[in-house]
Amino acid sequence: MKKGLIAIIAVIAIVAIIAISLVSSYNGFVDKEEAVKTAQSTISVQLQRRADLIPNFVNTAKGYSDYEQSTLAAVTEARSKVASASGAEEQANASAQLDSAIDIWVNAVTEAYPELKADKLYIDLQTELAGTENRIAVARKDYNDAASIYNKSVRRFPGSLLAGIFGFEQVEYFEADESANQAPQVNFD
Numbered sequence: 001m002k003k004g005l006i007a008i009i010a011v012i013a014i015v016a017i018i019a020i021s022l023v024s025s026y027n028g029f030v031d032k033e034e035a036v037k038t039a040q041s042t043i044s045v046q047l048q049r050r051a052d053l054i055p056n057f058v059n060t061a062k063g064y065s066d067y068e069q070s071t072l073a074a075v076t077e078a079r080s081k082v083a084s085a086s087g088a089e090e091q092a093n094a095s096a097q098l099d100s101a102i103d104i105w106v107n108a109v110t111e112a113y114p115e116l117k118a119d120k121l122y123i124d125l126q127t128e129l130a131g132t133e134n135r136i137a138v139a140r141k142d143y144n145d146a147a148s149i150y151n152k153s154v155r156r157f158p159g160s161l162l163a164g165i166f167g168f169e170q171v172e173y174f175e176a177d178e179s180a181n182q183a184p185q186v187n188f189d
Contacts, residue, residue, distance in 0.1 A: 025159060029168045032150040036171050039143035040088060043174065046136045047095055051079040053129055057106065060122045075101040088143065088174045095136070102129075140174045147171050 054075055078098040085094040109116060116122055151170045154163040163169070 022162065025162045026166055029150075029153060029159075029163060029166065032146070032153055033168060033171075035146040036143070036150050039139065039146040040091075042139040043088075043091055043136065043143055044085070046132060046139050047082045047085070047091060047098075050129065050132045050136065051082045051098065053125060053132065054079050054102070056121075056125050057109075060116070060119060060125060072105060075105045077101075088147075088172045092174055143174050147173050 058072065058075075075098070078094065078101040081094040082091075082098050085091045153159050154168050154170050
């Protein structure tokens with residue numbers, strides 16, 4: 001009877017250890033997945049912040065004279081794509097398109113209206129844009145760091161087995177083309 005009781009206790013202990021390990025692993029995947037989602041959300045917030053600066057640029061430029069409608073339309077369209085982007089790849093593409101449109105529009109306006117470069121509000125908006133670009137760069141790095149940690153846990157054994165059972169899949173890294181990694185350049189000369 002004593003051997004049977006010891007065997008039952010041993011089996012219960014082994015089952016409990018396995019159950020605790022499974023729960024712990026599952027919760028680890030959830031925590032890492034949420035870190036990735038939070039980091040992606042931070043990118044979205046910063047991209048939206050940058051997109052929200054655009055109407056202020058437009059209003060500042062309006063005070064000087066008429067501006068190129070087609071160039072402004074490209075900025076407005078790119079801004080709306082940033083607002084509706086979801087997922088790392090879609091955000092990267094929308095961000096690159098907005099960067100390009102901003103670069104073209106701001107340079108065209110500042111070349112056409114050199115007095116705009118001295119406007120206090122315009123200078124402040126340039127500073128805000130530069131700060132936002134830095135925040136976006138940090139948010140992208142944080143996202144990729146979280147994605148790396150998560151992807152490693154999903155791919156490593158035995159985590160890969162548990163990830164497959166529970167439906168955890170690798171996430172995409174935020175990869176932008178070279179032009180998207182550059183802040184819009186404004187020529188003040």
